[in-house]
Each structure stands twice: as C-alpha cells, then as structure tokens.
Amino acid sequence: MARRLIQFTPPKPTRAERAERRELIRRLEDSARPEPSSRRDRALPEPVVPGPFGPGLTEAGYWNLAKLAVPAHRVTSQHLAGIYPFVADTGAGHAGPVVGVDLNADALWHFSPWDAYADTSDRGTFSTNVLVLGAYRSGKSAVVKTLAVRSLAFGHQAVVPSDSKGEWVVVAEAVGGTVIRLGGGGTARLNPLDRGPRRTDSTDEQDELLVRQRRAATLITLVEMTVDTGRLTAAEHAAIHLALERAVAGTRNRPTLRRVHAELEAIAVDAATDPELRAAASAPRFALRRFVEGDLSGLFEDESTVSFDEEAPMVVVDTSELFARGGLVAQLTQVCTTAWVQAVISDRGARRTRYVIREEGWRDMSSLAALQMYQQWLKLSRHYGISNIVILHKMGDLDAVGDADSQERSLAYSIVGDIENKFIFRTNHQSAADLRARLDLPAAHVEMARQLRQGQFIGYVGQFAYLVDAFATSTVWEYGLFETDDALLGEKTAAGQVDLAFEGDDLDRIWNAPAEAGWRKEAP
Numbered sequence: 001m002a003r004r005l006i007q008f009t010p011p012k013p014t015r016a017e018r019a020e021r022r023e024l025i026r027r028l029e030d031s032a033r034p035e036p037s038s039r040r041d042r043a044l045p046e047p048v049v050p051g052p053f054g055p056g057l058t059e060a061g062y063w064n065l066a067k068l069a070v071p072a073h074r075v076t077s078q079h080l081a082g083i084y085p086f087v088a089d090t091g092a093g094h095a096g097p098v099v100g101v102d103l104n105a106d107a108l109w110h111f112s113p114w115d116a117y118a119d120t121s122d123r124g125t126f127s128t129n130v131l132v133l134g135a136y137r138s139g140k141s142a143v144v145k146t147l148a149v150r151s152l153a154f155g156h157q158a159v160v161p162s163d164s165k166g167e168w169v170v171v172a173e174a175v176g177g178t179v180i181r182l183g184g185g186g187t188a189r190l191n192p193l194d195r196g197p198r199r200t201d202s203t204d205e206q207d208e209l210l211v212r213q214r215r216a217a218t219l220i221t222l223v224e225m226t227v228d229t230g231r232l233t234a235a236e237h238a239a240i241h242l243a244l245e246r247a248v249a250g251t252r253n254r255p256t257l258r259r260v261h262a263e264l265e266a267i268a269v270d271a272a273t274d275p276e277l278r279a280a281a282s283a284p285r286f287a288l289r290r291f292v293e294g295d296l297s298g299l300f301e302d303e304s305t306v307s308f309d310e311e312a313p314m315v316v317v318d319t320s321e322l323f324a325r326g327g328l329v330a331q332l333t334q335v336c337t338t339a340w341v342q343a344v345i346s347d348r349g350a351r352r353t354r355y356v357i358r359e360e361g362w363r364d365m366s367s368l369a370a371l372q373m374y375q376q377w378l379k380l381s382r383h384y385g386i387s388n389i390v391i392l393h394k395m396g397d398l399d400a401v402g403d404a405d406s407q408e409r410s411l412a413y414s415i416v417g418d419i420e421n422k423f424i425f426r427t428n429h430q431s432a433a434d435l436r437a438r439l440d441l442p443a444a445h446v447e448m449a450r451q452l453r454q455g456q457f458i459g460y461v462g463q464f465a466y467l468v469d470a471f472a473t474s475t476v477w478e479y480g481l482f483e484t485d486d487a488l489l490g491e492k493t494a495a496g497q498v499d500l501a502f503e504g505d506d507l508d509r510i511w512n513a514p515a516e517a518g519w520r521k522e523a524p
Contacts, residue, residue: 134425
C-alpha cells in the first residue's frame with residue numbers, strides 16, 4: 001500500500017498583520033474589563049484554588065512539589081508590639097489598693113506587699129519590704145503617701161518613725177491619725193530603751209534576748225555616732241553592757257539613758273572596778289551626757305510620756321524641729337525614735353499589718369551595730385507583719401555609711417540590694433552607673449529611668465517589672481495633700497483639705513485641676 005506524505009506550511013504573517021492582531025486582542029480585552037467607578041466598586045478577584053502542586057498546572061504560574069518552609073524569625077518586644085499592638089502584659093493582679101496605671105498593660109496597677117508575699121504563683125515575692133529610689137522632685141514622697149493612705153481602707157497601719165521635714169503631719173491629721181511632736185517646746189518624750197510589749201510567739205528567754213540585743217545596739221549606736229573615733233574598743237563595749245545590766249536590775253527592767261549614764265559614772269569612779277574598764281567608761285559616759293544635760297535633754301533620757309496608739313490609722317513622730325539643729329542631731333534623733341517604734345510594733349500577736357516608712361533611710365545605718373540590727377529587723381519584718389519602705393535619693397547616699405571599702409558600707413549596700421520590691425523613679429545621669437553596679441538593673445531599664453516623668457516609676461515585684469504612672473489616678477484632694485513643693489494647688493487646712501476655686505461640674509474639676517495647675521511637669 002502506497003503512503004502519501006503531505007507537508008503543510010502556514011503562511012508567514014507580515015509585520016503589519018502581527019501588529020493588527022495585537023491591537024485586536026487589546027481592544028477585546030479592554031471591552032471585556034469593566035471600569036470601576038470608585039474604589040468601593042472594585043471587587044476582589046475570585047480566589048484561585050490551586051491544585052496539589054500549586055496553581056502552576058492550571059494557571060500557567062508557579063508550581064512546587066514541596067511545602068513552603070518559612071524559617072523562624074527573632075524580634076524584640078518593641079518591634080513585636082508594632083506588629084501586634086494589642087498584645088500586652090497581664091499586669092500585677094487586682095490584690096491591694098490601686099497605686100497607678102500600668103502603662104504596658106494599659107490597666108490599673110494594684111500593689112500590696114503582703115498579698116504579693118502570699119501569692120504562690122510565679123508573680124509572688126519572698127519579702128514585704130520596699131526600696132524607693134529616685135532623684136529630687138521625681139514624685140517619691142507623693143507616691144509613698146498615696147500607697148499608705150489608700151492602704152488604710154485595707155486595714156494596714158502607716159508608721160513614720162521620724163518625719164524630718166514635717167510632710168507627714170498634715171497627712172496624719174487628715175486621715176485621723178496620731179502625731180507625736182518632739183522639740184519645739186513640746187512635752188513629748190520617748191525612751192529608746194523601752195521594753196515594748198511581750199512577744200506572744202516567743203519564749204521568755206527568746207524575748208529577753210531580743211530586748212537585750214535591741215537595747216545594747218541602740219546604746220552602742222548612739223555612742224559610736226558621738227565619739228570622734230567612730231569605733232568602740234572591746235573595753236568600751238564591756239562597760240556599756242555592764243552599765244545596761246545594772247540599769248535594768250536597778251529599775252526593774254525599765255532602764256533609761258539617764259540611768260545608764262549614772263551607772264557609767266559609777267563604773268568610772270569605782271576603785272574596785274578593773275582599771276581598764278574604768279577608763280573605758282569615760283567616752284560612753286560623755287557621749288550620753290549630751291542626752292542628759294546637753295542639747296538633746298528633755299527628749300530621750302527619761303521614761304516615755306506618750307504611748308503608741310495601735311488603733312490609729314497612721315502614727316507620725318514629728319522630728320522636724322530637731323533636724324534643724326544639724327546632721328548629727330538628726331541622726332541621733334532618728335536612731336532613738338526608730339528604736340522606740342520598733343520596740344512597740346515588733347509583736348506578731350498584735351495581728352496588725354503596718355508600713356514603717358523610713359525617710360532618709362541611710363540615717364538608720366550609722367554604725368556596724370545599727371546595720372546588724374537593721375538587717376535583722378528587715379529579715380523579721382514579714383514575721384511581724386511589717387513592710388519597711390526605705391526611701392533613698394540615690395545609691396550614693398549609702399556612701400555616708402562608714403569609710404570606703406569598709407565593712408559598714410559593704411553591709412549597707414548588701415542590705416539595700418537584698419530588698420526584692422523596688423520602686424525606681426527618675427534618676428540623674430550620675431546615678432545611672434550605680435543602678436547597674438549596685439542593683440544589677442538591665443541597661444534598658446536604667447536608660448528608661450533617666451527619662452521618667454514625675455510620678456512615674458519602674459516597679460519591681462518579684463521577678464517582674466512594671467512601668468507605672470501613679471499620678472494618673474490621683475484626685476485633687478490627694479494632689480493638694482501630698483504636694484511637697486512650694487507651688488501648691490491651694491491652701492492646706494488643719495484637716496488636710498485643699499481650698500480650690502473652680503467653676504463648673506465637680507467631676508470636671510477633679511480631672512482637670514491637676515493639668516491646669518501644671519502638676520504634670522516634664523523632667524528637666
């Protein structure tokens with residue numbers, strides 16, 4: 001069978017014919033595509049359902065036999081917040097009074113050291129003490145007053161052992177508290193050697209040992225702060241302990257500085273006493289003479305004329321008149337008032353939770369004995385239901401404790417560094433290095449602390465940090481009551497009220513007055 005082979009060659013179009021064909025295709029495409037009148041009329045294209053290997057087999061696009069693998073990507077929380085702006089921290093919970101606004105979680109920030117200590121989750125703490133650190137006019141005092149006053153509704157008592165500036169007096173009077181005024185012609189007298197109430201949870205031996213240690217530490221601190229050397233010899237320690245034992249026995253366990261001074265004089269002139277002990281009694285005797293006959297007489301040398309009001313919401317010892325007499329008088333006064341307060345409130349059987357607010361906290365660390373007692377007091381604070389609030393302007397304040405590289409200064413830095421709860425307010429450039437070296441704060445937090453506004457602080461509670469704006473929740477009454485600058489919102493009355501002249505709705509007045517008064521000032 002024969003085969004016929006036919007070959008067909010299509011005609012080759014000319015250039016003009018090809019151009020005409022392209023133009024025809026373009027007009028057909030334009031006529032088939034509707035022109036939208038606006039952006040709203042533009043519909044989304046129909047979704048393309050790819051096959052098992054992608055749209056390459058059906059749409060003449062790509063195709064891939066393997067699944068697309070996207071590698072993991074690391075990003076900082078600052079950039080992640082820009083991608084997911086509604087992701088925020090869960091906050092510190094809702095236990096305790098409102099202190100401010102958590103700027104990260106955009107929610108109210110509550111704080112109570114006792115609730116944080118009782119929290120068994122990862123947000124709990126192991127201490128009830130609080131370190132407050134910040135530069136002048138950063139809002140430290142106002143925020144601490146806010147915390148103390150708002151905690152009164154939760155049954156917590158606030159105690160200020162030494163109000164050196166008189167700032168807490170008006171606050172105590174406003175909330176119905178008790179004010180004990182020392183100096184200035186007053187008749188109040190505090191005995192720093194008071195025994196205090198019997199501790200219900202300890203044996204007789206344990207209770208007597210604690211009382212003896214506190215009394216001896218108070219005497220040694222007062223003497224070391226007064227003598228020129230600043231350090232006592234072993235013989236001088238022995239003389240003080242002997243005089244204290246005789247004073248306790250001679251007053252039926254109610255010793256006073258006057259009686260200890262008299263016993264030291266007796267030791268110094270007693271021929272039967274060891275010659276070294278007689279000579280060693282001289283320096284402590286002259287140191288205590290300042291309380292008996294000197295510029296501090298009438299304040300601490302005899303038995304107390306006032307008592308601690310355990311039912312008052314706030315107890316303030318006003319020492320502002322004495323602090324004007326000089327730095328040494330201020331330190332001696334603070335040691336005596338703090339010892340008197342500690343003797344009264346260190347009783348677990350009282351079933352009271354108290355804030356002990358230590359303004360100028362470095363003054364309580366004036367000697368090695370005071371530091372050791374201070375450290376023991378901080379460790380026992382949760383046992384007694386106490387939260388010590390230690391207020392410092394900067395870590396450099398502790399440089400006034402002892403000499404450089406001394407045991408006293410190292411112990412002071414160790415005590416402050418061990419406080420787990422911290423409120424870090426705006427700090428100066430010179431203090432930034434101390435925050436890194438002494439408190440081991442992250443570099444980002446240190447830089448943030450330099451840029452904080454008044455009333456803002458970084459709150460460290462346990463292992464978590466919060467950025468809090470305390471003044472965002474303050475009322476006009478609190479602004480006027482807690483203001484410590486000269487430019488007040490109005491005149492304070494004896495009851496702590498603020499006389500403001502505003503017109504309009506009361507609610508508008510409450511929220512607009514702080515801004516109109518210029519309270520919120522940018523940090524210089």
